[in-house]
Amino acid sequence: KAGVTQTPRYLIKTRGQQVTLSCSPISGHRSVSWYQQTPGQGLQFLFEYFSETQRNKGNFPGRFSGRQFSNSRSEMNVSTLELGDSALYLCASSLENGVNTEAFFGQGTRLTVV
């Protein structure tokens, strides 16, 4: 069974550009969440999608957005990139609609903004 796949693995962008990251969840998983990790910080919740609907959004500016497609694949977009957006972005998927089940994580996309 294929795991959670994130593409690309590494990305270098210039300040002011925009970027789109992709996440393919495990087959059958309908919940997809995104997290950001920066040096010195723990994993920070960005947003969660379930059946194409955004259920929750973390405390991030509107430059961060996302969506989920009917096949549960998800994308997140960051517009007008800032140096501080350099981070590891992790996607996680889960099977059930509830927090009693584990999340399965991808290996992440390492974004560097220069």
Added chain:
Amino acid sequence: ILNVEQSPQSLHVQEGDSTNFTCSFPSSNFYALHWYRWETAKSPEALFVMTLNGDEKKKGRISATLNTKEGYSYLYIKGSQPEDSATYLCAFPSGAGSYQLTFGKGTKLSVIP
């Protein structure tokens, strides 16, 4: 804003030693408590999802306990091995029907051969 604290921040132990670390979380509105292991260059991997006060779960040499009334969970590793070297994260969901997890900053364990 939920506050999830982990201690210690890092730990160095000799191979064969047993060790434990702590996760503290809000004792109100408890839904579940997750533990993950994150090895360098890999994805975080779930160890346990704990839901009931007094729960004790075990996977090989790793076990965890849960006290929801006082808001803490312990993770124990018996006879640490170099392959146990990783960052151990706990996470607290914000609601029963949502996968918004608040993570602690983790405990980084290094096992010295």
